[in-house]
Amino acid sequence: MKKITAIALTLSLTLSALLTGCGSTSDSSDQASFPDRQVEIVVGYSAGSSPDLLARALADRLSEKWGVPVMVTNKTDGSSATAIKEFLSTAEPDGYTITIGTIADLCLHMAVNKQPLYDASDFTYVCQTSQYPMSVTVKADAPWNTFGELSDWVVKNPGELLYCSSSMTGASAFATAEWVNTIGGDFNAARLVPITGSSDAAVKVAGGNATVIIGSITGVLPMVEAGELKILVMTPYADPNYPDIPSAEESGVSGLTFGNWNGIVMPSGVSEDILNTWREALGEICSDEAFIDQMQKVGVPVVYADGADWEQQVLNSIEDYKQLAEELGLRK
Amino acid sequence: METLSYLIDGFASAVSPMNLLMCAVGVLLGTAVGVLPGLGPSSAIAILLPVTATLEPMQSIIMLAGIYYGAQYGGSTTSILLNIPGEAASIVTCLDGYPMAKQGRGGPALGIAAIGSFIAGTIGVLGLTFFAPIFARSALAFGPPEYTMLMVMSFSIVMSFAGNSLSKGILIGFLGMLLACVGPGWVSGYLRFCWNVDQLTGGLNLVPIVIGLMAISEVLKGLEEQSVAISTEQVGSVFPSKADLKRSAGPIIRGTFIGFILGLLPGCAPTVSTFLSYDLEKKVSKHPEKFGTGMIEGVASPESANNANGVAGFIPLFSFGIPTSAAMAILLVGLTMFGIQPGPTLFTSGGEFVWTVIASMFIGNLLLIILNLPLVGIWAKITKVPYGILAPVIVSLCVIGSYTIRNSMFDVLITFLFGYIGYVMRKHQWPIVPLIIGFILGPIFERNFITSMSMSNESFLIFIQRPISAGILVLTVVLLILSHFLKKRTASRVKASVDSSMDLPDDVS
Numbered sequence: 001m002k003k004i005t006a007i008a009l010t011l012s013l014t015l016s017a018l019l020t021g022c023g024s025t026s027d028s029s030d031q032a033s034f035p036d037r038q039v040e041i042v043v044g045y046s047a048g049s050s051p052d053l054l055a056r057a058l059a060d061r062l063s064e065k066w067g068v069p070v071m072v073t074n075k076t077d078g079s080s081a082t083a084i085k086e087f088l089s090t091a092e093p094d095g096y097t098i099t100i101g102t103i104a105d106l107c108l109h110m111a112v113n114k115q116p117l118y119d120a121s122d123f124t125y126v127c128q129t130s131q132y133p134m135s136v137t138v139k140a141d142a143p144w145n146t147f148g149e150l151s152d153w154v155v156k157n158p159g160e161l162l163y164c165s166s167s168m169t170g171a172s173a174f175a176t177a178e179w180v181n182t183i184g185g186d187f188n189a190a191r192l193v194p195i196t197g198s199s200d201a202a203v204k205v206a207g208g209n210a211t212v213i214i215g216s217i218t219g220v221l222p223m224v225e226a227g228e229l230k231i232l233v234m235t236p237y238a239d240p241n242y243p244d245i246p247s248a249e250e251s252g253v254s255g256l257t258f259g260n261w262n263g264i265v266m267p268s269g270v271s272e273d274i275l276n277t278w279r280e281a282l283g284e285i286c287s288d289e290a291f292i293d294q295m296q297k298v299g300v301p302v303v304y305a306d307g308a309d310w311e312q313q314v315l316n317s318i319e320d321y322k323q324l325a326e327e328l329g330l331r332k
Numbered sequence: 333m334e335t336l337s338y339l340i341d342g343f344a345s346a347v348s349p350m351n352l353l354m355c356a357v358g359v360l361l362g363t364a365v366g367v368l369p370g371l372g373p374s375s376a377i378a379i380l381l382p383v384t385a386t387l388e389p390m391q392s393i394i395m396l397a398g399i400y401y402g403a404q405y406g407g408s409t410t411s412i413l414l415n416i417p418g419e420a421a422s423i424v425t426c427l428d429g430y431p432m433a434k435q436g437r438g439g440p441a442l443g444i445a446a447i448g449s450f451i452a453g454t455i456g457v458l459g460l461t462f463f464a465p466i467f468a469r470s471a472l473a474f475g476p477p478e479y480t481m482l483m484v485m486s487f488s489i490v491m492s493f494a495g496n497s498l499s500k501g502i503l504i505g506f507l508g509m510l511l512a513c514v515g516p517g518w519v520s521g522y523l524r525f526c527w528n529v530d531q532l533t534g535g536l537n538l539v540p541i542v543i544g545l546m547a548i549s550e551v552l553k554g555l556e557e558q559s560v561a562i563s564t565e566q567v568g569s570v571f572p573s574k575a576d577l578k579r580s581a582g583p584i585i586r587g588t589f590i591g592f593i594l595g596l597l598p599g600c601a602p603t604v605s606t607f608l609s610y611d612l613e614k615k616v617s618k619h620p621e622k623f624g625t626g627m628i629e630g631v632a633s634p635e636s637a638n639n640a641n642g643v644a645g646f647i648p649l650f651s652f653g654i655p656t657s658a659a660m661a662i663l664l665v666g667l668t669m670f671g672i673q674p675g676p677t678l679f680t681s682g683g684e685f686v687w688t689v690i691a692s693m694f695i696g697n698l699l700l701i702i703l704n705l706p707l708v709g710i711w712a713k714i715t716k717v718p719y720g721i722l723a724p725v726i727v728s729l730c731v732i733g734s735y736t737i738r739n740s741m742f743d744v745l746i747t748f749l750f751g752y753i754g755y756v757m758r759k760h761q762w763p764i765v766p767l768i769i770g771f772i773l774g775p776i777f778e779r780n781f782i783t784s785m786s787m788s789n790e791s792f793l794i795f796i797q798r799p800i801s802a803g804i805l806v807l808t809v810v811l812l813i814l815s816h817f818l819k820k821r822t823a824s825r826v827k828a829s830v831d832s833s834m835d836l837p838d839d840v841s
Contacts, residue, residue, distance in 0.1 A: 046669060076738050079516060082533050162787060167519050191786050193476075194519045194779065199673035206676075209475035209787065222677040228472070 034095055034274050039063075039070045042091070042099040044083025046076050050216070051100045051262055053298045054130060061285045081109050085117040093267040095274035098126065103260050104171050106314060111321035112169040112330055120315055123265040126278050127306035129286055130295065131261040133234040134175055135217040135245070139205055140230045147233040147251035150212070151183045159189040164201035164213040168192060169330055172201075174321065175214040175235065175258045177328055179248075182255045187328060205229060216260070217242070218299030235259070241296060262300070263314065279306045338679075339461055342687030346695055351394055354387070355692045358395035359700050362402020365419075367410050367711045370554045370726050372419045373403035374659035375547035378539045379733030381666050389670035390685055394692045396666060397646070400659050401453060401693065404602060404639045405700045408445035409711045412631070413438055416715060421602035421638040424610045428623060428630030435626055440572040444580050444628055445635040446704050447572070452588040452636035453697040456643030459592055460650075461690055465679045467651035472676055474652065476783035477794050481804040482654065483777035486598035488812050490769045501766045504757075508770025509777075511536055518779050519786075531742040538665060540734040540743040541750050541771065542658045545764055547730050548751025551723050553758055570705050572628070580632035583613050587636030594637075595644025598656040598769060602638035609637035643693065650674050650686060654776070661772040 039062065041055045052074060059070040075083040084105055091097035106123075110116045136147055144150040154161050161180070165173035173192065180187040193210040195201040198219020204210040205220075206228040213220065214235065223229045231245050236256045238247035248256045264282065266275075285291055286304035295302050305313075325331040345351065365376040377396050384392035407422030412429035425445065432441040474482070491501035514525045515535025526532040572580070587609040594605040613633045614620045623630050648654040653674035655661035667674060678686050704711075734747040757764055788794035796802045 049671075073739055075740075076534065079534055082530055086530065191789070192519065193786060194783050196779070197673075199675075199677070202677070203472065203673075203675050204475070207472040207475050209783075226677060228676075 034277055035066050035068050037096065038068055039066070039095075040097045041070065041072045042083065042087045042097065043072060043074050044076065044080035044087075044099070044101075044105065046074060050130075050298075050300045051102060054262055054295065054300050055100050057291065057294060057298075058129070058282070058285065061288075061291060062281060065281055065285070080105050081117050088118055088122050088267055091267050093124065093269040095266065095270055095278060098264055098266050098278070100129075101263055101265055102171070103317075106263055106265065107317045107321055108169060108171065108174060110318050111325050112332065114332060120318055122268055124268050124270040124275060125306075125311040125314060126264040126266060126275065127282050127304060128261050128263045128310055129282065129302060129304060130300050131259060131303035132216060132299075132301055133237050133239050133247075133259050134172075134214050135220060135234055135239075136179075136232045136248070137202070137205060137213050137215075137220045137224070137229050138211065138232060139208060140228055142211075142230070144232065147246075147248055147253055150232060151179075151185075151253055154180060154190075155183055155185045158186040159191070161185075161190040161212070162193050162210045163190055164193050164195045164204060164210045164215070166195060166197075169325070171258075171260050172213065172215045173330075174324070175256075176212070177324065177330075178258045179214070179235070179253070179256055181324070181327075183253060202229060216299065239301070241301070257320075261303070282306075335462060335465060338683055338687045339691060341684065342689075342691035343694075345390075345684060345688040346394070346691035350388075350391055351688065351692060352695070354391040354395040355398050355696050356699055358398020359402035359405075359696045360703065361395075362399040362404075363406035363409075363700070363704060363711060364714065365399060366403035366406020366408075366422075367714050368722065368726075369410075369416055369419075369715070370547065370550040370722070371729075372546050372550070373400050374657065374662060375543050375730070375733075376403070377659055377662045377666075378542045378737075379547075379729050381539065381662060381669075382733065382736035384666070385669060389672060390688055392670070393663070393666060393672075393685075393689050396663055397689060397693060398696050400663070401639065401642045401696065402700060404453075404635075404642050405446065405449050405704055406711065407638075408449070408631075408635050409442065409704075409708055410715050412441045412445065413708075413712045414715055421606055423603070424606040424634040425631055427610070428625070428627045431624065431626035432628065432631065437626065439570040440576050440628065441631050442708050443570040443572045443705065444576060444632050446570075446701050447577075448580065448584045448587065448632045448636040449639040450697055450701040451584050452591060452640040453643055453700070454694065455588050456592055456595070456640040457690060457693045457697065459640075460643055460646050460693070464647045464650050464686075464690075467647060468676045468679045471652050473800060475798070476780040476787060477798050477801040478804065479652075479780040480777060480784050481795060481801045481808070482652075483773050483780065485804055485808040485811065486654075486769070486773055487777070488808050489597055489815065490766055490773075500762055504762060504764075505766035505770040508767040508772075509774030511541070511767075512771045512774040513778075518775070518782055531740065536746065536771075537738060537743060538658075538661055538771065539737045540747040542662060542768065543730045543734050544747040544750025544752075545754035545757075545768065546658065547726060548747060549754025549758055549764075551726050552751065552755040554719055555723055570708060576628050579628055582616075583609075583629040583633035584636045586612060586616075587633035588640040591637035591640030591642075592644045595641035595656065596647055598648070598654065598773060602641040605637040605641045606634035609633045650678055651676075655772055658768045658772070661768075 041059055043052050043055045045051045055072045059072050063070040075086065084099060084101060087099045110120060138144060138150065144153060163176040165176065167173065176190070177187045180190060193204055195204060198213065198215040201210070201213040201215060202220045202223040205213050206223050217231070217239065220229055220231065224231055233248045233251045234242065234245050235248040236259050238245065283304055283306065286302050292302045322331065346355070361376065362373065365371050365373055376399050380396065380399065384395060403419060404421060407417060407419045408425050408429065410416045411422040411425040412433050415426050415430040417423045417426055429441045432438060487505060491498065491505045514532055516522065516533065517524055523533055590609045590612065591602070591605040594608070610630060610633060613629045614623050617623065617629060645656045645660050648656055649660050649664060651674065653664065655664045672678070672685060730747060731744055734743045735741065737743060754764060784794050795805065
């Protein structure tokens, strides 16, 4: 009998606490109470990678802002795509778990695979936090001094181009494919030199084992400074941090659009209020000068975008790359 | 002279309080790991790698490197005093070290081991200082075909050197390569050996496999063995006499040389170099029959060899990104984790990092000799902790280490699975080295082979058309023939001196 009384008492106490708790916030809806516990950022890339650096910097700012712990979890026991698949199957759409994806996860995966592990409709798109132009880099003593000269050579010498990319479907391969296609060259004749990362690519190009790497500038910069490599252009647009390097357009090749970016997504079905809380917080962080500087230093330039326009842009990109992959026979 | 000014900058950065502290922590942990049976340097580095991820890259690598070369010091203590090799590289030290201790000359034995280790370690770091940048500069000339041939050479060496039988070495080496194939294929992304298990789609990770094969299996084996060693209380002065020093000078230099050269080659871990240097000392000695009865040469030479060997392994790691042992492979994982790419750029633009680490090794070696001589007694006491207490502690460390590397419970299962596999392999005297080396080098071989094929439009001629690549191929054939004779001699000589059923040991750490 005593036991039952005790249980009843505990229950009623809990209930009343809950009710009063809700009573104070029910007027201002979920928005005011979110977040009231730990937030987790899942990253499908290893520590030290661009998405990881971004996640850790954001986590610091967010926990300062919200007063709750924000944890970064690196999930690298599969590919980044399997990490997202696992994220989608375990995370609740309550705003407490988010993930950071790259163009490879959020566009190319769906564009290349006929049976992707997830679809665009599985996500709630929060925002884009950063965007990078890619650098076109060749050996320092290579005969080409402009992107235009390199392009002419590629068109005139089909089968001679050795390009670097992690795979046939990597971001660098897409950038190279778009470029070769645009200038009227034969991409299918070009040969792939597979790489493990952009710094590996730098060594391959500097050693004369590959012609060109189109990829992140941070990976090639050390070898450029050592005088082994030269950067011809930035694509699709010039990087304001490297004003001396022209854009592809300025070097006589127009029509290139492919660039890399990082976006933040949650599982589909997150309420509008929570989504807005996230966008507000991230938008504020991404307009903070100190944060922009900090990210610039680690090579993850902040370019913020959100809302329906951005979402539409992502969806359009998927279709565009699907088409390109189809044309190049990359879609499987 | 450029090198010297870089090195001085490195020293300036290495003596900063935090770097100095990490160096001290590293060498102390390393010594402890060397003393403890069941926890080798490679598993210790594997376990601590995720923990150090919270540090600055430089501090982390300084500490992990300290553990690695510190362990070579620690191993000698228990070998000499208790006849228990703390790790495989110290087995040879038991042969003459323990008899010395029984004669009440444990002190000089420990002293000469520390002095030999210090000299060899310092010469090794000097070699690293001057050779690594030269190698690194030439690394640009090494394209995918050259790397492919380097890997072919490495495999030939590992498979023929490790273990007691060539066929076992080849079989297990290929098993290691197959295990490395699990996950998405290079370039194609085609999934191999995944059997619809999501966690396998990213491939198997090196860290849980090393922890399993090295630490867990060792613990399992340790639990069933009853230690019968008798501790010798009478240690005597740790300072060797003039006569001892004179007798040891030659062996230390020869050991250093052998250790250093072998350290450059994959798979020729400290263990192998200790056997070879011991054998050489016996050969050049006027009293080969006295070896095994407490000859100080038999302690000085192998102890120098394993230290020089450990340090030399950093040369291929830093210049080419080629790991020569499990411990080096895990250090490479650490470097990549921090976004540091080994190769030519490491010594130029990223120079501060590598020179600080190298400078810290000079300091670490000094710290080791200062710390170890007076602390010998304390280290020896560690081994008196009952194994029933030690084993669970080691196992829990293993679980934490393998979980945190990727936050994956699956990896913990992999650790135990490989712990069991390692135990069975040890029991049946199948060598473990080729498995791990195959797992580490297999993907490097595959990647460079595929890249070479892609570069040449699928023509094998690329391997003999390029002079360096062809040169390595010829060298491989020569080495294979040479090692065939060398191995026969060493094996019989070592067997003769080790009267137990001890096979050539299977540790790569």
